[in-house]
Amino acid sequence: MAGRLVNALGAAPAAAEAFSDAATLRHMLRFEAALARAVAQAGLIPKKFAGIVAAACDPALYDPEPLAEAARRTATLTVPVVKALTAEVAKRDPDAAGYVHWGxxxxxxxxxxxxxxxxxxxxxxxxxxxxxxxxxxxxxxxxxxxxxxxxxxxxxxxxxxxxxxxxxxxxxxxxxxxxxxxxxxxxxxxxxxxxxxxxxxxxxxxxxxxxxxxxxxxxxxxxxxxxxxxxxxxxxxxxxxxxxxxxxxxxxxxxxxxxxxxxxxxxxxxxxxxxxxxxxxxxxxxxxxxxxxxxxxxxxxxxxxxxxxxxxxxxxxxxxxxxxxxxxxxxxxxxxxxxxxxxxxxxxxxxxxxIQANMDAADAAVFAERATFLLAGKMGKQKAAALVEKALAKGGSFVEALGQLRTELGDEQALLGHSSEFVDRLLEELHRK
Structure with a gap:
């Protein structure tokens, strides 16, 4: 398993802790303790043994390293964990050991x-x-x-x-x-x-x-x-x-x-x-x-x-x-x-x-579409597009090349189109969820 240094850029400590050796044993043993209580409650094993099994389900009692080694020989971690748990229960009460992992x-x-x-x-x-x-x-x-x-x-x-x-x-x-x-x-x-x-x-x-x-x-x-x-x-x-x-x-x-x-x-x-x-x-x-x-x-x-x-x-x-x-x-x-x-x-x-400087540096890109549609209302889209292309070809300031539209092209709100309303709608959707 990769160590913390290799995983430093791939795992946050809090998330990794949930899958640590201690957490893994804690949750596996939590299952075994709950199982012992459940089968005892159903009358399938003597109730006194459920408490003994549960007491042995303390992850601090087990060493992860030999359990991991043994898991590769059985293709499941459960086998060595249950075996170790059974041995721990047997130390407390040999009779109780026969009721571990029941069913x-x-x-x-x-x-x-x-x-x-x-x-x-x-x-x-x-x-x-x-x-x-x-x-x-x-x-x-x-x-x-x-x-x-x-x-x-x-x-x-x-x-x-x-x-x-x-x-x-x-x-x-x-x-x-x-x-x-x-x-x-x-x-x-x-x-x-x-x-x-x-x-x-x-x-x-x-x-x-x-x-x-x-x-x-x-x-x-x-x-x-x-x-x-x-x-x-x-x-x-x-x-x-x-x-x-x-x-x-x-x-x-x-x-x-x-x-x-x-x-x-x-x-x-x-x-x-x-x-x-x-x-x-x-x-x-x-x-x-x-x-x-x-x-x-x-x-x-x-x-x-x-x-x-x-x-x-x-x-x-x-x-x-x-x-x-x-x-x-x-x-x-x-x-x-x-x-x-x-x-x-x-x-x-x-x-x-x-942001503004980048807008200014690319004024042709900023205004070309809007200029086309402003002109299209007066001369049709094909003629407007040709005029805009001609203005772009001159180089320099595109706004100056279409100086008669300076005021309209400089309308910042119109330039944004429906963008601000889209912001409102996205934020409203977040608020509703």
Missing amino acids: ATSQDVIDTAMVLQLGEALPPLLKEIEGIVAAFATLAKKHRATPMLGRTLLQPATPLALGQKIAGWASDLDRARRRLAESFAETQVLQFGGASGSLSALGGKAEAVMTALATDLELALAPAPWFAQRVRLAAFAQDCTLVCGALGKAARDISLMMQVEVGEASEPSGPDRGGSSTMPHKRNPVGSTLVLAAANRAPHLAATIVSGMVQEHERALGGWQSEWPTLAALVETLGSSLQAMAEVAPGLVIDTDA
């Missing part, structure tokens, strides 16, 4: 622990998305009518309000957040099916046990075990990727606006932030870098989850086993992206003078 199978433990880990990791991340959306919305409102040079195919185009660009970031990110919140909620279900999904080992007590288990773990109870039905996880993985992509769109724009030749925006500064190992003058877009790295990585992680959906019969060989480390990496990637943008969004600095 469950390895995938029950793994899938439920994975679901619990998502339950720990995601709520703070969803909250962080809300903060980023709010920061962008505030900035968009501030620049509702700030004209800037639009760019299409990386070339100067017609103007729009800066607020429309930023509100677009907020709107798409919020849309991705809502999708992720929904798919995350659908992952929060218990996995409990026993050997092949029938819970036959529990006889007539199956319903009572799985209901008690789900209640204890604060998870929903699925209509049936979902060993080989992985749409929930695949949808969640894809929605994580959409959030990374929406953040990446904002980061791409910010990094382009930060280029010295453009100079329209800059990330917040701080000690050693954006420095270079060899060039003292550099102020690199470090937040955008981390966000773009995540946007590049996330789709391929999600693809692994989706490709693993084609699983054999009731329990698969290799499909679900690929999910746990991949989902962990994906959530860590999402956390890295959010942590980076959470620093950038509220501190993004806009240079309106540079």
Whole structure:
């Protein structure tokens, strides 16, 4: 497993903690303790043994390293964990050891622990998305009518309000957040099916046990075990990727606006932030870098989850086993992206003078479309287009070449078209959600 140094640019500490060795053991053992209580409550094992099993489910009692080594020999972490738990229970009461892991199978433990880990990791991340959306919305409102040079195919185009660009970031990110919140909620279900999904080992007590288990773990109870039905996880993985992509769109724009030749925006500064190992003058877009790295990585992680959906019969060989480390990496990637943008969004600095200077430097691009349509009302679009092209060919100031339209072309509000209204509509949509 990659160490913290390799993962420094790919995982935020808070998200990574949910998948740490301690957290993994905590959630697996939490399942085992809850299972012991549930089967005892149903009368399947002596109640006095449930407390003994639960007391042995302390993650501090176990060493992750030998468990990880043993997991590779059984192709599942559950086997060595249950074996170690059974030995720990036996120290306390040899008779109780025979009731560990009653009626469950390895995938029950793994899938439920994975679901619990998502339950720990995601709520703070969803909250962080809300903060980023709010920061962008505030900035968009501030620049509702700030004209800037639009760019299409990386070339100067017609103007729009800066607020429309930023509100677009907020709107798409919020849309991705809502999708992720929904798919995350659908992952929060218990996995409990026993050997092949029938819970036959529990006889007539199956319903009572799985209901008690789900209640204890604060998870929903699925209509049936979902060993080989992985749409929930695949949808969640894809929605994580959409959030990374929406953040990446904002980061791409910010990094382009930060280029010295453009100079329209800059990330917040701080000690050693954006420095270079060899060039003292550099102020690199470090937040955008981390966000773009995540946007590049996330789709391929999600693809692994989706490709693993084609699983054999009731329990698969290799499909679900690929999910746990991949989902962990994906959530860590999402956390890295959010942590980076959470620093950038509220501190993004806009240079309106540079924005205006870039508009002035590209006045032909700014005014050509509007001039065409102003003239078209008097002479038709074909003649107007020919006249505008002739004025452009003269070089120099396009406004001077069409001096008779100086007043109309200089109407800043008209120049923005419907852009400011689009800002209002995007922000209103955010407010309604």
